[in-house]
Amino acid sequence: MPASSFRFTGIGTTWQIDTGDELPEVVTARVRGRVEEFDRAYSRFRSDSLVASLAAEPGSVDFPPDAVDLFDLYDKLDEISGGAVTPLVGRSLEHLGYDSQYSLTAGQGRIVPSRWTEAVSRSGSRITTTSPTVIDVGAAGKGYLVDLVAEVLVEAGITEFVIDASGDLLTSGEPLRVGLEHPFDPSKAIGVVTIENESLCASGSNRRVWGSGLHHILDGRTGAPTSDIIATWAIAANGLLADGLATALFFVQPERLAEHFEFDWVRMRSSGIAERSRTLRGEVFS
Amino acid sequence: MITRHQKTAVTALAGLSLLGVVTGCSTGADASDAASTPAASSKSTSDAAPSTSAPAGSSEYKDGEYKAEGEYTSPGGKETVGVSLTLAGDKVTAVTVTPESTNPNGKKYQGEFADGIAAEVVGKSLNELKVSKVAGSSLTSGGFNDAVDKIKADAGV
Known part of the structure; x- marks a missing residue:
């Protein structure tokens, strides 16, 4: 059991960092600062972010150096998924009501996003657009921020920790047993896995629901919410990859993703059938 | 034969x-x-x-x-x-x-024709499972939950 837990709120969700010894204040301040820095660059929900400036008017924006890894993964997932996973679902989400005001009022029809590689040109961490563009890094951003927070801890000499960003986990040190929350019943688990020096990210379509068939996981090819797969879990070396793959599992056959990435996975269909990778360290109850 | x-x-x-x-x-x-x-x-x-x-x-x-x-x-x-x-x-x-x-x-x-294993899921109570953490999507963003609560309140749900 962890001796000490540090809880805080960041990017609109609850975070908990478990460590053997209490984190010094200088470290918790750095952690908060890192989360704030990320939010200021990538948040679609604040008017002073870099993302908000590109949504308001086209042009070139220099994102922080950390953007390179993030957008590199998006490039790859966009290509593999044929545009299903794309940061350009931002406008479609807004249209469905998931906007910065949380209007939660869906407009008529759907907005199909442009292709990421066509609408946006990127050189390193510089993004250039020719029309107002809503970038949403929701598919992999939170997992990536878990990695960035872990970097802060490691730089402070802390080697054993568990970071829990409400569904996205990263652990360093002892193996960790994690329950896979039942999508329809949070008091239950559909399985248990063990992770060790790696990340587990969960994604589900049935919690953040604001209307019939309206949730936050959109297929970039159609601009419409998914329906077949209702929950996914991906285990990978880092949070960026695990989070991105958890999203991609809604749209892409796991075998296809496995050609490009090392990871384990579980996913559950709306029919109540769950699938898992053969090499999963754990079990799915059946 | x-x-x-x-x-x-x-x-x-x-x-x-x-x-x-x-x-x-x-x-x-x-x-x-x-x-x-x-x-x-x-x-x-x-x-x-x-x-x-x-x-x-x-x-x-x-x-x-x-x-x-x-x-x-x-x-x-x-x-x-x-x-x-x-x-x-x-x-x-x-x-x-x-x-x-x-x-x-x-x-x-x-x-490998079937890379994964598929089965109908049976949920087990978390109380019975000795797990340190739970991974799911039940905890969503504060702003979102507030907005949903507001809509429910407005709608008199």
Whole structure:
């Protein structure tokens, strides 16, 4: 059991960092600062972010150096998924009501996003657009921020920790047993896995629901919410990859993703059938 | 016994003809006109491989190695599978199925038809499970939950 837990709120969700010894204040301040820095660059929900400036008017924006890894993964997932996973679902989400005001009022029809590689040109961490563009890094951003927070801890000499960003986990040190929350019943688990020096990210379509068939996981090819797969879990070396793959599992056959990435996975269909990778360290109850 | 083995050989050939067209000539021949069939049919041919005894009567097929190609459509697109079959005295002495996919996904898919394991889920109470953490999506962003609460309140739900 962890001796000490540090809880805080960041990017609109609850975070908990478990460590053997209490984190010094200088470290918790750095952690908060890192989360704030990320939010200021990538948040679609604040008017002073870099993302908000590109949504308001086209042009070139220099994102922080950390953007390179993030957008590199998006490039790859966009290509593999044929545009299903794309940061350009931002406008479609807004249209469905998931906007910065949380209007939660869906407009008529759907907005199909442009292709990421066509609408946006990127050189390193510089993004250039020719029309107002809503970038949403929701598919992999939170997992990536878990990695960035872990970097802060490691730089402070802390080697054993568990970071829990409400569904996205990263652990360093002892193996960790994690329950896979039942999508329809949070008091239950559909399985248990063990992770060790790696990340587990969960994604589900049935919690953040604001209307019939309206949730936050959109297929970039159609601009419409998914329906077949209702929950996914991906285990990978880092949070960026695990989070991105958890999203991609809604749209892409796991075998296809496995050609490009090392990871384990579980996913559950709306029919109540769950699938898992053969090499999963754990079990799915059946 | 003979009948049974003949039947086996026929099954194997039937399976192959589903996959493609057996060429009449011997070693090295390649049938390019392929039929579109499900991947599973290649399995039945390999199951039928080890037959040994020779059938009575005159030979229907010339001894030798026969090759054919089959096509099927996987979730990753169109895939090609090669089948090599050795005949001696009208019986199949060897069958080799070779994935010939050009896309990297296909290679894996053909090598291992079901990568995952699927089953109907049974939930277990978290109280019974000794877990340190739970991973799911029940905890969502504060702003979102507030907005949903507001809508519910406005709607008098």
